[in-house]
Amino acid sequence: MNAVFYMASAVAVLTTLLAITRREAVHALLYLIVSLLAVALVFFTLGAPLIAALEVIVYAGAIVILFIFVVMLLNLGNAARTQERVWLPKGAWRAPGALALLLGGLLLYVLKQESRWMPVDRVVDVKEVARALFGPYVLAVEIASVLLLAGLIGAYYLVWRGPIRRPGRRD
Amino acid sequence: MYELLWLVPALPCAGFLILALFGDRLPRRAAPFIGAGSVGFSALVSFLIAYRFFTAPPEGEHFSQVLWTWMNVEGFTCQFSLYLDALSLVMCLVVTGVGFLIHVYSAEYMIDDESYAKFFAYMNLFVAAMLMLVLGENMVLLYLGWEGVGLCSFLLIGFWYKNPANGRAAMKAFLTTRIGDTFMAIGLFLLFVQLGTLDIQEMMQRASQQWAVGSGVAVAAALLILGGAVGKSGQLPLQVWLPDAMAGPTPVSALIHAATMVTAGVYLIARTHVIFELAPSAQFLVAVVGAATLLLAGFAALAQRDIKRVLAYSTISQIGYMFLAMGVGAYAAGIFHLVTHAFFKALLFMASGAVIVALHHEQDMFKMGGLRKKLPVVFWTFLIGSMSLASLPIISSGFYSKDLILWSAFASEKGSKALWFAGFAGAFVTGIYTFRMVIMTFFGEEKTHVHVKPGWVMCLPLVILAICSTFGGLMEIPSSIYHFPLFTHFMESALPAAPIPHEGLEHAELMLQVIAVIAVLCGLSIAVVAFGVKPQIARAVVATPFGAKMRDLLFAGWGFDWLYDKILIQPFLRTARFNKDDFVDLIWNGIAALSRGVHSLLSETETGHVRWYAATLSVGALLALAIVVLL
Amino acid sequence: MMLICIVLIPLLAGVIAWAIGRQNPGAARWVCLLACAIDLVILLTLWNNQAAMAAFAAGGPWLMQVNVPWVPALGISFHLALDGLSLLMLILSAFLGIVSVGCSWTEIKERVGFFHFNLMWVLAGIMGVFLAMDLFLFYCFWELMLVPMYFLIVIWGHENRIYAAVKFFIFTQFSGLLMLLAILALYFLHGHATGTYTFDYDLLLGTKLGSGAAKWIMLGFFAAFAVKLPAFPVHNWLPDAHTEAPTAGSVILAGLLLKTGAYGLMRFVVPLFPQAAIDFTPVAMTLAVIGIIYGAVLSFAQTDLKRLVAYSSVSHMGFVLLGVFAWNRIALQGAVMQMICHGLGTGALFMMVGAIQERIHTRNIEKMGGFWEVAPRMGAIAMFFAMASLGLPGIGNFIAEFLVLLGSYQANATMTSIASLGLVLGSIYSLWIVQRVFHGARENQAKLPDFARREIALFASLIIALVGLGFFPQPIFKTADPALSKLQQLAVAGQGAVQVSEAKHSGGNS
């Protein structure tokens, strides 16, 4: 199982790296799917099968598909690809890369300070999660539902091009 | 009878109110009746009170009438109250009497003016204020009148407001006197703090009890009061406004700038003589100021072209005599000269006004001449006035009063030969400029055609005043001629008696009179010769370089205007203009500019690029983390 | 209850005016006029109540007061109280309220309802300031009068109004915040020392403070009041705000807003921090004298007529500052008188400028001249107010300036002598107005109708008031006297307390 974890981790890092560097959106999304699947595997090795499933269903299944839909909607062609070349010269990576490296390094440094090698060896199954979710966290669940509703309405409103008269403005 | 005292100032005040509020709605003919009438009734009341004062003097020879409590705060009380004694009675009579005649005169003089009612309104207000000045029981009330007459002077000098020069003259007059007034106000504060009251009689009493002769406070107070007096009375160094004040209508010059207001300084010193007695050095300064002024102004009068400016300088000079009298402690003599001066100077102004009107508002003497035949009444009255001004012996009132002053300057303890000589020299100069004026105006050939002849309304006051200036002096006849000190005797209840002459000077008086008379006659003959018989003499004198320069200097009134312009007015104007935009604003706007600079610096970081925001966000997170972890 | 009404009436009138202003501007004006008139009547009735006045003069705490807990947990109460000083200021406010509604009758044509709303709310704020005896409430009113004033300038002002309004707002707001800090410091120090945390004026009086703390807290108050007054060198907001504000705004600013500063000095600064105030006196008097002279010189230099009048306010209010810090009865009475007379006189001058501007559409003095010829009534009235401005005896201003100088001469002769120069400089700019605008040859050929009946009535009421005060100032003195006497006693008592505590302190040490 350890080996699975490390291999999955390696795959996740690699594909994420590839995903953020692609010029073509669809390529990047495909790499992203792989990355997410790898992370789902990591969840599984960490003893969280429910989360692993959710990762696959929601992230890889729903969110990324949403992205793909949008890419399709926009119908970006060759122009976008050449555009991307202009937007992404080699030098563009320097500063952000350094910044990210610094942040990552700092995080790793923190981990090294605290390192005590705590093993993870127990599965927390669906039942336990469900108990927590509908026990102490029930309010959070409700809030999350409201959040989703707000997201829904917001998204709907933002893309709707119907005959809306903007309120609060006199002519 | 005395209870009617309040009517004396109230009547002109009522006249002012009626004319000011309804002046433009009343028929034009009503204005002089209200204007002169109110003053006339006021004069009548004054005369009745005066009669009563002679026949049945009030207890203590003074009478005070409290009208209402003006101010009463803890530590300071001030009544709105009138005070009548011999001094204020005399002033009252002069103000209302001469004032009435001048009002009558103006009824014709101003008849063509569009603001006929306004003129009488201002004149009435002036009379009311002047009466408050002389009747006020305390210094605050006196100050009320003091400033009130200043206001009226301002209004009336600038009466013909369309000419900006008149406005400037008015402003100059007000501001110059205001400088003096401010000294006086500080004097009042000092007196109040030291003596705890501003009631004049109370104040004088306490001063004489609390202060030693020559004490610093007394000198300071006296000097500050002198500052006020000097400003109002056009004495050195604040005399510059008076010649310019002639921009006003001639009746105004007669009433305000000759007979009454300008003598307020003399009245003030007489009123507060106790303080001056306590401050001998200040009193000596009064005499010196008077002597210097009478000489400087007398010489300046020699070179003037404008007939009214000659009279203005002669007024300054004559008030110099009064100051001289005050300075040597001959208060009654000074007041006596004030009275006679009011007669003859009002007469001279009004007569010159008649000339000016007759010549269609021509004031330049060089364009006059030969009016003796054309305007006989004016000529004779002007001549009588001139004789008084030059103090020709026996037949003029000016002789008696000026003689008394000269004698006091010579003989009193505070007097000295130098002061007498100044007065004597002044008399000589007076003789010259007076008859220069008479000769240039009424003799010689006619240069300007006579336009209108004065009617009886203008002539009557002239005649009355001519009589007064001839016989007014008989109130006081010197002992060398016939001992009859009616006036000084009457004043004794209010003012200390004239200083006792030194022993062994009994015969000196007559001798001095003779010398003075000779001087005056010399002056007269010089004038007759140089300006009448042989005008080329005067011309020759002026033609020399020194003479020309001298004439210019005298014409400009010794250059005081120039001096003040250089050392006071220009610096003030320059400072004001320089700092017009208020340099303090620079500081505040500087702070604003600084914060605006910092703002624009910071707003450079607001690029509007969302990635830049994300980057700065993560830098911030990085820093926060680093601080937590590494420290 | 009456006191709440006094503040409430203008507030309500403002709301009503706003509500009906769009349909019927005339009704909005009448509502506001009526509200001010009702206030004035109420106040005059109070003034006329001899029994209450006598009781107060005999040593009663207040003429009238309302004290309701507001936020008891923090020691905040709704405490309004009236004494002679406040009463006079309130009468002045109501009177000038009428005048300012009257003078904007034809000037304001846009958004009439909202204009009157702001006007009434400023007025209510000012009245509240004069009444509030709870420091928190006082601060609330202090801010209440600020915001509508800002709107008055920024909406109905002249060319450069935004700059002026922002400047006004920043100056007053910043100094107001300093005062808030001082109030809180006082609150906490008092609470810490006594255990009762309160904002109540009566209770805070006599708080024992260390001299350092007292000094700083006093300065916090002083800053706010000095800006409002305005004292040199924080006067710069005033010329701009006055110049750009609509006429009614200028009248309220000059007539009332400035008085809140003076009132605050009398009511709070000296009684709360007597010793600190005494230590501060030389500085304050110097500022006052500089203000008198500086304002007068600058006033003369201006070419904008309204700015000229505005700088004259700086000069005149210097006398108030001088009088307050001289802190004897004569000077204080003079200062109260000056507050009233300056309110009336300068308000009238601003109305005059407003009227001229309405007619010839400029305030530039160089484009004026010879107006007397066509508008003699205007000229005569201007002459009167110029004379009031230079302190001519017989007009209330003279009484005020004379008493201030008389009183402060006792406190500091040198300063007073220098301040007296202000009398001369004051006459320069006052006469300059008359000389430049009304005398001389006709400069501006624009049509210049003389004052109509409405304007005559307004000015006549002001003239009558000023002349009345000039000859019969005694009622004012009588009304203010018990209040001033109490304030003086408080100051003396507080000063004594400080001295005693300091003596104890040093005694304990030795």
Added chain:
Amino acid sequence: MASVPMEHALVLAAVLFALGLAGLLVRRNIIFMLMCLEIMFNAAGLAFVAAGARWAQADGQVMFMMILTVAAAEVAVGLALLLGFYHHFKTLDADAAEGMRG
């Protein structure tokens, strides 16, 4: 059950987060920026799950589900905004919207 140390999982989370950040900062295309945001969300969730697993508690997973919710809502709104953005600016360049420039 293997015993993966929690720290290693956290290291993975940190690396993924840093990669996401780098991508976010460097890409101008809004689609990529949104993708990178998702990566970062995911990394954060991973950290929660790892920590939860260490203590054998369900709370970590619950938190992940919350994050998931937020991420879902975010991507919905974000993509809607993206569409609107593209409609308005005719480009996907994030730098095109600089109306907030100071």
